[in-house]
Amino acid sequence: MTGGSRGIGRGIALRLAADGALVAVHYGSSEAAARETVETIRSSGGQALAIRAELGVVGDAAALYAAFDAGMGEFGVPPEFDILVNNAGVSGSGRITEVTEEVFDRLVAVNVRAPLFLVQHGLKRLRDGGRIINISSAATRRAFPESIGYAMTKGAVDTLTLALARQLGERGITVNAVAPGFVETDMNARRRQTPEAAAALAAYSVFNRIGRPDDIADVVAFLASDDSRWITGQYVDATGGTIL
Numbered sequence: 001m002t003g004g005s006r007g008i009g010r011g012i013a014l015r016l017a018a019d020g021a022l023v024a025v026h027y028g029s030s031e032a033a034a035r036e037t038v039e040t041i042r043s044s045g046g047q048a049l050a051i052r053a054e055l056g057v058v059g060d061a062a063a064l065y066a067a068f069d070a071g072m073g074e075f076g077v078p079p080e081f082d083i084l085v086n087n088a089g090v091s092g093s094g095r096i097t098e099v100t101e102e103v104f105d106r107l108v109a110v111n112v113r114a115p116l117f118l119v120q121h122g123l124k125r126l127r128d129g130g131r132i133i134n135i136s137s138a139a140t141r142r143a144f145p146e147s148i149g150y151a152m153t154k155g156a157v158d159t160l161t162l163a164l165a166r167q168l169g170e171r172g173i174t175v176n177a178v179a180p181g182f183v184e185t186d187m188n189a190r191r192r193q194t195p196e197a198a199a200a201l202a203a204y205s206v207f208n209r210i211g212r213p214d215d216i217a218d219v220v221a222f223l224a225s226d227d228s229r230w231i232t233g234q235y236v237d238a239t240g241g242t243i244l
């Protein structure tokens, strides 16, 4: 799974490992955090390895799988998997009047191009009957002009999900998107700096709280399980009612 060092991805890694998966915890620059995720899993009796690859650069998918193949080799297992979670992402384009071409290109490279080619390069390693879970956002169903470029990249993630679901059905692979609303992670730490600002984010949800990584991880775990076998191509709202 991508972006397992911090935030939502860390929560997903812990949950999938608790469910019995051997988790390849991918990270970009947060090596210590990735190691912490892996150690937390191992100390609970689970299995995990850390793999590093910078996403958003040319050759990123090939580099990630080179690290994956090597890591699995050290575990003594074939370089194959059942579940791909495209979670790593960056935010912060600003409004239409603020977004720059450089920032937009970076958002597309990390949030859209990387997942596309991670799937392309991963298909021969992904077993039939497997799962692809892409992390989308409430921002594709509720207007989010505060970060227009970011919202657009998540729209592309939904489109990727739909097309892949159609194509990969013949292999019994399901492809779904999970859409968080605001979740308490580094991504929006600056938006929670004062109690008033945190309360405003909490108010997006009908439950009047900011989401936690495990709120999202539990939904991902369902989609990764056999219980979800008849669900594919879906946008699964995990926003705490943010878009109601």
Ligand code: NDP
Residues within 6 Å of the ligand: 002, 003, 004, 005, 006, 007, 008, 009, 026, 027, 028, 029, 030, 031, 053, 054, 055, 056, 086, 087, 088, 089, 090, 091, 110, 135, 136, 137, 138, 179, 180, 181, 182, 183, 184, 185, 186, 187, 188
């Ligand atoms: P965080 O910023 O907390 O963590 C981002 C993760 O992605 C880290 O593990 C980071 O790894 C990895 N990552 C980011 N950029 C790169 C890169 N260029 N190369 C490699 N790895 C990278 O984010 P969240 O946990 O909040 O977000 C996870 C996903 O959820 C994202 O797709 C985000 O868009 C989505 N989301 C988040 C919401 C929220 O409110 N938090 C709301 C809706 C959607 P490292 O630090 O090691 O580089």
